[in-house]
Amino acid sequence: MTGLLLRRLGGLAxxxxxxxxxxxxxxxxxxxxxxxxxxxxxxxxxxxxxxRAELGLDRPLVLRYAAWIASAATGDFGRSYTYGVPVSELxxxxxxxxxxxxxxxxxxxxxxxxxxxxxxxxxxxxALDRFATVFAQMSVAMPxxxxxxxxxILFSTGWxxxxxxxxxxxxxxxxxxxxxxxxxxxxxxxxQAGVLTRVTRAAVLDVTGEDFVRTxxxxxxxxxxxxxxxxxxxxxxPIVTVxxxxxxxxxxxxxxxxxxxxxxxxGRLAYQALTQRDIVVMQAVVMLLSGLVIVVNFLVDLAxxxxxxxxxxxx
Amino acid sequence: MSKPAPRRKGAWELRAGASxxxxxxxxxxxxxxxxxxxxxKMQILLKLKPPLAAGWLGxxxxxxxxxxxLMAGAxxxxxxxxxxxxxxxxxxxxxxxxxAARGRGIVTAAVMRGCDVLFAVPPIRSAMMLGxxxxxxxFTAIIAIASFMVPVFTRIAFASASQIWARDYVLAARxxxxxxxxxxxEHVAPNIATPVIVQVTIQLGLAILTEAGLSFLxxxxxPPAPTWGRMLAEAQTFLRPAPWLAILPGLAIALAVLGFxxxxxxxxxxxxxxxxxxx
Numbered sequence: 001m002t003g004l005l006l007r008r009l010g011g012l013a014x015x016x017x018x019x020x021x022x023x024x025x026x027x028x029x030x031x032x033x034x035x036x037x038x039x040x041x042x043x044x045x046x047x048x049x050x051x052r053a054e055l056g057l058d059r060p061l062v063l064r065y066a067a068w069i070a071s072a073a074t075g076d077f078g079r080s081y082t083y084g085v086p087v088s089e090l091x092x093x094x095x096x097x098x099x100x101x102x103x104x105x106x107x108x109x110x111x112x113x114x115x116x117x118x119x120x121x122x123x124x125x126x127a128l129d130r131f132a133t134v135f136a137q138m139s140v141a142m143p144x145x146x147x148x149x150x151x152x153i154l155f156s157t158g159w160x161x162x163x164x165x166x167x168x169x170x171x172x173x174x175x176x177x178x179x180x181x182x183x184x185x186x187x188x189x190x191x192q193a194g195v196l197t198r199v200t201r202a203a204v205l206d207v208t209g210e211d212f213v214r215t216x217x218x219x220x221x222x223x224x225x226x227x228x229x230x231x232x233x234x235x236x237x238p239i240v241t242v243x244x245x246x247x248x249x250x251x252x253x254x255x256x257x258x259x260x261x262x263x264x265x266x267g268r269l270a271y272q273a274l275t276q277r278d279i280v281v282m283q284a285v286v287m288l289l290s291g292l293v294i295v296v297n298f299l300v301d302l303a304x305x306x307x308x309x310x311x312x313x314x315x
Numbered sequence: 316m317s318k319p320a321p322r323r324k325g326a327w328e329l330r331a332g333a334s335x336x337x338x339x340x341x342x343x344x345x346x347x348x349x350x351x352x353x354x355x356k357m358q359i360l361l362k363l364k365p366p367l368a369a370g371w372l373g374x375x376x377x378x379x380x381x382x383x384x385l386m387a388g389a390x391x392x393x394x395x396x397x398x399x400x401x402x403x404x405x406x407x408x409x410x411x412x413x414x415a416a417r418g419r420g421i422v423t424a425a426v427m428r429g430c431d432v433l434f435a436v437p438p439i440r441s442a443m444m445l446g447x448x449x450x451x452x453x454f455t456a457i458i459a460i461a462s463f464m465v466p467v468f469t470r471i472a473f474a475s476a477s478q479i480w481a482r483d484y485v486l487a488a489r490x491x492x493x494x495x496x497x498x499x500x501e502h503v504a505p506n507i508a509t510p511v512i513v514q515v516t517i518q519l520g521l522a523i524l525t526e527a528g529l530s531f532l533x534x535x536x537x538p539p540a541p542t543w544g545r546m547l548a549e550a551q552t553f554l555r556p557a558p559w560l561a562i563l564p565g566l567a568i569a570l571a572v573l574g575f576x577x578x579x580x581x582x583x584x585x586x587x588x589x590x591x592x593x594x
Binding site for chain 2: 011014018019022023027137138140141142143145146150153157248249251252255259260270271274282286289290291294297
């Protein structure tokens with residue numbers, strides 16, 4: 001297991017390195033000089049040269065990449081051009097919003113999808129099953145940012161239960177902060193829940209049809225016990241896999257949702273960096289979000305091996 | 316192992332999905348020659364009218380006809396989604412077929428890792444990076460969406476093609492002296508067409524969602540070209556006086572995605588007996 005883990009860790013490091021190279025290449029090789037893009041067309045030649053020197057754009061690309069990676073590995077992503085503070089500081093503040101948002105969304109989607117999927121599978125063709133199928137189709141088809149807007153129409157401008165946007169900050173008290181994350185995480189969770197419901201239902205049905213479950217039931221194990229002890233542990237592998245795969249879309253969706261709700265998260269930071277042409281910030285945020293996705297997928301791989309001994313043997 | 320099938324699997328999904336998509340395609344094509352009003356025609360005096368008060372579906376903050384905007388938006392959304400999926404599917408499938416023909420080795424491993432890398436940068440973010448340099452627009456949107464589709468199709472094509480390469484008829488073809496290219500084209504490609512086509516319909520739904528997201532962020536087609544995503548973004552300012560502005564474009568997006576997803580499900584149920592068993 002240790003050797004396997006080391007090999008996987010090596011692969012993880014390589015993938016991270018490749019992603020960073022890709023991002024760096026896109027941001028630096030594309031036509032258009034970062035300094036010119038940041039300063040706009042009206043900048044004087046002197047200012048441009050000064051910024052190029054500050055950004056180190058006069059050095060060869062490979063050296064710049066090496067320097068960027070080396071300092072990024074120590075947590076130093078450079079200085080934001082527009083905010084005038086270290087990028088790592090900016091990211092730290094924004095993570096305090098995006099991480100809870102993503103976490104709540106994952107929890108919510110599991111809380112919705114797993115009971116619904118299991119219920120649908122255990123009464124196949126019943127009312128709950130039909131509801132689950134319709135729910136899954138609908139929630140997958142609806143764009144998260146539209147769901148967000150509908151939630152605002154319903155709960156904010158309509159009933160006034162939750163704020164329509166903004167984030168008071170954690171220092172304003174946990175409750176107010178949590179309240180402002182309810183609608184965003186719900187909007188983010190619903191499409192995920194749709195996918196997860198289908199997977200849960202299919203996985204539970206799949207396992208329920210296996211011989212060992214029939215044997216367990218034949219020896220007199222009640223339905224509920226068989227479900228908890230035999231079906232769910234075996235059905236959990238595909239569920240965890242999809243949960244991990246969906247994380248990519250969750251992080252991508254967060255960019256949109258944060259913009260709808262005006263939340264000062266990482267996605268909003270990336271968007272602001274784009275509109276303000278702050279290349280340094282954008283490079284760092286994109287790298288961080290992509291790195292997050294890769295690390296989560298890696299953890300999912302490990303979780304799968306933990307859940308299914310057969311995969312350990314295969315790998 | 317064959318069992319009698321009383322009814323073809325996935326039939327109603329296919330029918331429902333195909334009807335939705337066909338209707339949207341007709342609307343999109345129609346918008347090229349006719350819309351109730353010119354989509355960009357502003358009539359300030361008629362601004363923010365609810366559905367049926369002015370035009371079928373009301374007007375926006377500039378008095379533009381929502382029905383016409385939605386129709387023109389259908390063309391923009393569907394054409395960008397279709398083009399980017401076709402590009403992604405074309406490149407991805409070709410790449411998957413190529414590495415499957417080479418078998419396991421360093422090139423294959425490099426391509427598959429490359430897929431992981433591309434997969435880690437979802438379209439919204441690659442569009443942001445591209446948008447910063449070449450500006451938002453049709454090209455940026457298509458490249459961003461297609462670059463996310465390539466790894467999807469490479470993986471599918473590689474996995475399916477690898478199975479075909481292990482078949483006896485491929486061995487026979489090799490014995491006849493056919494090279495890897497001819498075998499790929501004549502024997503492997505036709506046999507992986509089904510999973511690839513199923514995936515195309517599924518990815519079309521995703522591409523529409525992504526295009527809408529890009530337009531929503533201002534990374535899609537620039538104004539004045541109407542897109543569903545930007546209509547939604549602009550509607551956010553008028554949620555209280557004119558909620559229909561936000562409801563209608565979202566409905567259009569959801570309908571289009573639903574249509575493609577239903578077709579994808581129907582096709583998968585029909586052609587993939589292993590998955591059909593669980594549903």
